[in-house]
Amino acid sequence: MQHYNMDLTLKVWRQQNRNAQGGFETYQVKDISSEMSFLEMIDVLNEKLIHEGGDPIAFDHDCREGICGTCSMVIDGRPHGPWKGTTTCQLHMRAFKNGETIVIEPFRANSFPVLKDLVVDRKAFDRIIQAGGFISVNTGNAVDGNAIPIDKDDADNSFAAASCIGCGACVAACKNSSAMLFVSAKVSHLALLPQGAPEKSTRVAAMVDQMDKEGFGSCTNTYACEAECPKEISVMNIARLNREYLASSFNADK
Amino acid sequence: MALTGIFLIVFLLVHCYVNANVFFSHGEENFNRAAHFMGTNILVRIAEIGLFAGFILHIIQGYKLELSNRAKRSSKYAVTAGNKTSTWYSRSMALLGTLILLFLIIHLVHFWVPSRFGGLTEVNYDGKSVLNLYGRMKDVFSQEWVIIVYLLGCFSLAWHLLHGFQSAFQTMGWNHKKYTPLIHSMGVVFSVVVPLIFALMPLFMYFGWEIPVGELTLLF
Ligand code: HEM
Ligand code: SF4
Ligand code: FES
Numbered sequence: 001m002q003h004y005n006m007d008l009t010l011k012v013w014r015q016q017n018r019n020a021q022g023g024f025e026t027y028q029v030k031d032i033s034s035e036m037s038f039l040e041m042i043d044v045l046n047e048k049l050i051h052e053g054g055d056p057i058a059f060d061h062d063c064r065e066g067i068c069g070t071c072s073m074v075i076d077g078r079p080h081g082p083w084k085g086t087t088t089c090q091l092h093m094r095a096f097k098n099g100e101t102i103v104i105e106p107f108r109a110n111s112f113p114v115l116k117d118l119v120v121d122r123k124a125f126d127r128i129i130q131a132g133g134f135i136s137v138n139t140g141n142a143v144d145g146n147a148i149p150i151d152k153d154d155a156d157n158s159f160a161a162a163s164c165i166g167c168g169a170c171v172a173a174c175k176n177s178s179a180m181l182f183v184s185a186k187v188s189h190l191a192l193l194p195q196g197a198p199e200k201s202t203r204v205a206a207m208v209d210q211m212d213k214e215g216f217g218s219c220t221n222t223y224a225c226e227a228e229c230p231k232e233i234s235v236m237n238i239a240r241l242n243r244e245y246l247a248s249s250f251n252a253d254k
Numbered sequence: 255m256a257l258t259g260i261f262l263i264v265f266l267l268v269h270c271y272v273n274a275n276v277f278f279s280h281g282e283e284n285f286n287r288a289a290h291f292m293g294t295n296i297l298v299r300i301a302e303i304g305l306f307a308g309f310i311l312h313i314i315q316g317y318k319l320e321l322s323n324r325a326k327r328s329s330k331y332a333v334t335a336g337n338k339t340s341t342w343y344s345r346s347m348a349l350l351g352t353l354i355l356l357f358l359i360i361h362l363v364h365f366w367v368p369s370r371f372g373g374l375t376e377v378n379y380d381g382k383s384v385l386n387l388y389g390r391m392k393d394v395f396s397q398e399w400v401i402i403v404y405l406l407g408c409f410s411l412a413w414h415l416l417h418g419f420q421s422a423f424q425t426m427g428w429n430h431k432k433y434t435p436l437i438h439s440m441g442v443v444f445s446v447v448v449p450l451i452f453a454l455m456p457l458f459m460y461f462g463w464e465i466p467v468g469e470l471t472l473l474f
Binding site: 011022024074076077078103105108109110111114173175176177178215216217218219220221222223224227228235236238239240241242243244245246 | 319322323325326327328329330331332333334335336338339340341344345347417420421424425426427428429431434
């Protein structure tokens with residue numbers, strides 16, 4: 001593809017802290033290369049802001065290679081921007097045209113309060129994992145993983161679910177701010193494997209319970225989450241979560 | 255939601271089947287007899303209580319769900335993805351449901367209230383006197399505004415079901431590699447065909463159409 005440079009107008013959400021009133025600020029950036037990543041484009045703007053003695057735009061980022069799930073922002077109404085199956089850090093500026101205006105907002109959900117500008121607090125996800133997103137293992141010699149036979153389809157589905165990077169785009173995309181895609185991925189990747197099976201009933205109940213306590217909304221199956229998920233986690237996992245949850249509520253021993 | 259939704263879908267099937275009598279010649283007698291059975295049979299009357307409960311439960315659950323979900327995002331987005339990532343009707347279930355509810359109230363006042371609390375003429379078949387609900391349909395569907403309201407009701411139902419049918423299976427945990435595409439197609443067919451049949455009823459009445467058939471057909 002032809003390389004090109006572009007000038008852009010950015011409307012960026014600025015908010016001093018959790019309790020401050022936020023609002024949009026407009027910035028101009030010039031000579032942005034089509035081969036830059038979206039975050040590099042913001043880096044360019046931030047250097048300019050720092051040079052001018054201003055306050056750089058706060059945004060989350062870590063790996064910048066699409067695996068950590070840190071880079072959270074909504075670009076023109078799309079969490080992680082317009083490309084399918086792509087995180088913001090992997091989104092490149094060739095997705096945009098010269099002269100475009102881009103609106104950049106934080107993930108919005110009451111369960112993800114804004115800390116500053118585009119940075120939101122996603123610890124609610126950590127607490128959901130703490131509630132049950134693990135397996136209990138006794139100490140001692142590590143067991144040979146390959147000694148346990150696992151059905152190929154189960155292994156594949158488990159692996160696909162495990163590719164969730166916990167970014168929260170599903171919550172940001174959902175009109176109900178529901179965390180079902182995330183929780184269903186975390187429930188599924190363990191429930192499908194023999195190592196996760198012993199605790200599957202208590203796990204799903206505890207994680208759903210924590211999800212509700214954190215104030216996420218309820219799923220109404222609009223499937224916007226699946227469309228926006230950078231790891232393309234399937235809503236089949238949500239059906240599995242519903243199934244597991246129903247089964248666990250019939251489990252008389254729990 | 256899913257259980258009451260499926261329950262209402264089953265009701266629609268029965269309702270649609272019984273009412274389809276009106277499309278045919280002999281429709282008047284067939285329909286009045288069927289309606290008489292539905293109005294007097296003790297089991298149907300008991301099921302009617304269940305139906306009211308189902309509607310009320312579904313409506314209450316629906317509004318509670320909508321209100322609680324709306325409260326989860328106090329600070330709104332300036333730009334949204336719109337129809338790029340989800341369908342407008344999947345996001346508008348409460349609005350479509352409200353339109354269905356408004357239609358339902360008008361519909362009950364047109365037919366259910368007079369059939370229960372009087373105000374209908376009677377006709378005689380083989381010495382048995384039954385309510386002339388067919389005649390009531392003729393009366394009600396002689397007014398243009400009623401036709402328009404009923405058509406809008408059918409449209410709202412179609413869109414509500416277009417999302418709701420498949421959604422109910424997903425909610426109950428039924429998403430299957432092989433069967434889910436089938437459920438989705440069945441949902442589309444159901445959402446188009448059933449409201450279409452309902453929509454044709456006022457039109458048949460207004461324009462006096464009928465499908466000629468020889469013998470009694472759709473009784474039970
Ligand atoms: C004959 C009438 C109706 C039928 C057959 C019907 C059917 C359904 C079905 C199958 C669902 C999906 C359930 C799920 O995903 O778990 C649903 C959802 C819903 N319905 Fe209805 N419904 C009807 C009338 C109404 C009315 C009168 C309201 C009034 C408020 C309403 C409001 C809702 C709402 C808010 C939802 C939830 C949205 C969602 O889960 O996506 N419905 N309906
Ligand atoms: S399911 Fe997808 S969108 Fe949601 S947290 Fe996981 S990777 Fe992110
Ligand atoms: S910074 Fe790690 S996924 Fe984007």
